Amino acid sequence: MTGIAITVEACGKTFADGTRALSPISFEIGAGESIAILGPSGCGKTTALRIIAGLEGPDPGGRVLFDGADVTPLPIERRNVGMVFQSYALFPNMSVIENVAYGLRVRGVPRQPRLGQAQEVLAMMRLAEFGGRRIDQLSGGQRQRVALARALAVKPRVLLLDEPLTALDAALREDLRAEIDGLLRTLRISSVYVTHDQAEAMVLGDRIIVMERGAIAQIGTPRDIYFRPASRFVASFVGTMNRLEGAIRGGVFETRAGRLPVDRADAAEAVAFFRPEAARLTPADGAPLRFRVARCHFLGAAQRVYLDAGEGAPALIADTDNRRTWQPGQETGLAVSASDLLFL
Amino acid sequence: MQRTSPLIRALGAGVTFLVSAFMIVPVILSLAAGVTANYFQGIWRSGATIDWVAEVWTLYAGTVFLSLQIALATVAATLLIGVPAAYVLNRHPSRGARAVEEIITLPLAIPGLAIALALLVTYGGFGDFRKSWAFILVGHVLYTLPFMVRSVMAVLAGIDARTLEEGAASLGATPWQRFAHVILPNARPGILAGALMVMTLSIGEFNLTWMLHTPLTKTLPVGLADSYASMRLEIASAYTLIFFIMIVPLLIGLQLFAASLDQTGARNRTGQPAEEIRP
Numbered sequence A: 001m002t003g004i005a006i007t008v009e010a011c012g013k014t015f016a017d018g019t020r021a022l023s024p025i026s027f028e029i030g031a032g033e034s035i036a037i038l039g040p041s042g043c044g045k046t047t048a049l050r051i052i053a054g055l056e057g058p059d060p061g062g063r064v065l066f067d068g069a070d071v072t073p074l075p076i077e078r079r080n081v082g083m084v085f086q087s088y089a090l091f092p093n094m095s096v097i098e099n100v101a102y103g104l105r106v107r108g109v110p111r112q113p114r115l116g117q118a119q120e121v122l123a124m125m126r127l128a129e130f131g132g133r134r135i136d137q138l139s140g141g142q143r144q145r146v147a148l149a150r151a152l153a154v155k156p157r158v159l160l161l162d163e164p165l166t167a168l169d170a171a172l173r174e175d176l177r178a179e180i181d182g183l184l185r186t187l188r189i190s191s192v193y194v195t196h197d198q199a200e201a202m203v204l205g206d207r208i209i210v211m212e213r214g215a216i217a218q219i220g221t222p223r224d225i226y227f228r229p230a231s232r233f234v235a236s237f238v239g240t241m242n243r244l245e246g247a248i249r250g251g252v253f254e255t256r257a258g259r260l261p262v263d264r265a266d267a268a269e270a271v272a273f274f275r276p277e278a279a280r281l282t283p284a285d286g287a288p289l290r291f292r293v294a295r296c297h298f299l300g301a302a303q304r305v306y307l308d309a310g311e312g313a314p315a316l317i318a319d320t321d322n323r324r325t326w327q328p329g330q331e332t333g334l335a336v337s338a339s340d341l342l343f344l
Numbered sequence B: 001m002q003r004t005s006p007l008i009r010a011l012g013a014g015v016t017f018l019v020s021a022f023m024i025v026p027v028i029l030s031l032a033a034g035v036t037a038n039y040f041q042g043i044w045r046s047g048a049t050i051d052w053v054a055e056v057w058t059l060y061a062g063t064v065f066l067s068l069q070i071a072l073a074t075v076a077a078t079l080l081i082g083v084p085a086a087y088v089l090n091r092h093p094s095r096g097a098r099a100v101e102e103i104i105t106l107p108l109a110i111p112g113l114a115i116a117l118a119l120l121v122t123y124g125g126f127g128d129f130r131k132s133w134a135f136i137l138v139g140h141v142l143y144t145l146p147f148m149v150r151s152v153m154a155v156l157a158g159i160d161a162r163t164l165e166e167g168a169a170s171l172g173a174t175p176w177q178r179f180a181h182v183i184l185p186n187a188r189p190g191i192l193a194g195a196l197m198v199m200t201l202s203i204g205e206f207n208l209t210w211m212l213h214t215p216l217t218k219t220l221p222v223g224l225a226d227s228y229a230s231m232r233l234e235i236a237s238a239y240t241l242i243f244f245i246m247i248v249p250l251l252i253g254l255q256l257f258a259a260s261l262d263q264t265g266a267r268n269r270t271g272q273p274a275e276e277i278r279p
């Protein structure tokens, strides 16, 4: 299975009822690349995926290209894509192996060879013994693997997944996430994985498209998105972000809690963002920023300290080592390297 | 659980028995009259006979066969119209579809007599059509169609047919393959329930049919009314007996079927795993 390159060109979507689900968006997916589309519920992820799949047509002017060929007018059944739905969409009237073989059946593959091929795919998904079962005799995780097997059995040109793990419980979700990751890397198939879960997006996406209200907020590798978010929205949606308000005067960022040297032009109002792991707690004396500890959550491997940032401001979060103990009300210093401060 | 005293329980059982008897005894008496040689002497003195049943059969066998014929044709017609209609309404849930659904359901609220009158006013002039059994068939189809459409639509909504169809489409199935391989087999419970319901309604339908029939197109219920009006009580009762024998197995079938549907309904049908849904 080799993947194809996909080009989405100015695809907007306005539904019949007037809902503007997508402003025209454009992006490219390289051959064999795994793309994750990440964003909060209702931001247009599913709509974007359905336009690539051919389940939904873009507004006039939008185009979808597979390996350079315009597939915009083709319905999904003529695009040769594999699709995995959040609700699995397995056929209850067919056994597991019949489900997996269905794509081959409609392609006219005779019964014996198609059952043989389906069995191979089932074996690849560690479902070899389940071929004869009815769908309602499977657990949620098994159903999702059958849905994947069914989509892969037709050797699609691209695999499209719409929040495939959302219906599963947390532990299972993590197992399947790793399994899908392994699968995508072995098959080297192009894929688009829609999710609202940032961990899934980071594990499964070579690149992540972050969406906000029907538009693309940022496209980049997981590291780009995490370390160099393009907007406040991306910064706060991906991972945890601390926010510190103040002003910049003469190369110094002045806040209520103290002063930090920064390499930036003067600004009467500035907002700095930094990650909890970039925050270092220091002795209070002589520290550039000083806070009182609001509370401390011991998490085993790490420890999350909440700092009181004053009236009306959200607490600042510092992730520290798990040995020291912190008392509420205790005074502490806070240091952040200038390179870890983002002004957005 | 609170314990009820034996007295209250005995009382409850007694009342239940009386009420049941109140309803069932007339049915039994009426049916018994059909096999009684002389009703006025009673079954014990005059003895039992199947002569009346035989006589009804020679007089009215035609109505039984016509009723069956119309019922089967009504089922066929509602299947051909109702199943695709339900499918289309489910697939395109627009405001227009909602209106169509309402219009299809309208005949339920309109008295059968009014439907019949409308048909007579409109098509009464087409002599051959008006005189044929197809005229009654049209009335029955109008009257029973909503039951078929509703029954199939309910099942389609329950199995999330749209997503199933999209799943099939993503695997390369053409619209016709999707309908034949995925929609029809999974809608089967609704189709069967609808067909049984339509069959039962058609066989028992009187209002409409009475208005639409001609002396040559009498159905079983119309013949029954006829015999009540003009024949000996024993004949009418024997006729009821025949009607009963036809309709009861259908009703029982319907009940058993509904029960089995309830059981499959309790299992999860959408493909969502039950264990993750539970809190």
Ligand SMILES: Nc1ncnc2c1ncn2[C@@H]1O[C@H](COP(=O)(O)OP(=O)(O)O)[C@@H](O)[C@H]1O
Residues within 6 Å of the ligand: A015, A016, A017, A019, A020, A021, A039, A040, A041, A042, A043, A044, A045, A046, A047, A048
């Ligand atoms: N068929 C539809 N008709 C009208 N509005 C729709 C339809 N499908 C989705 N929408 C709307 O479009 C927006 C984007 O939806 P969707 O793409 O499903 O978001 P996401 O998958 O990110 O949660 C939402 O506001 C949703 O209500």
Ligand SMILES: [Mg+2]
Residues within 6 Å of the ligand: A042, A045, A046, A047, A163
């Ligand atoms: Mg969605």
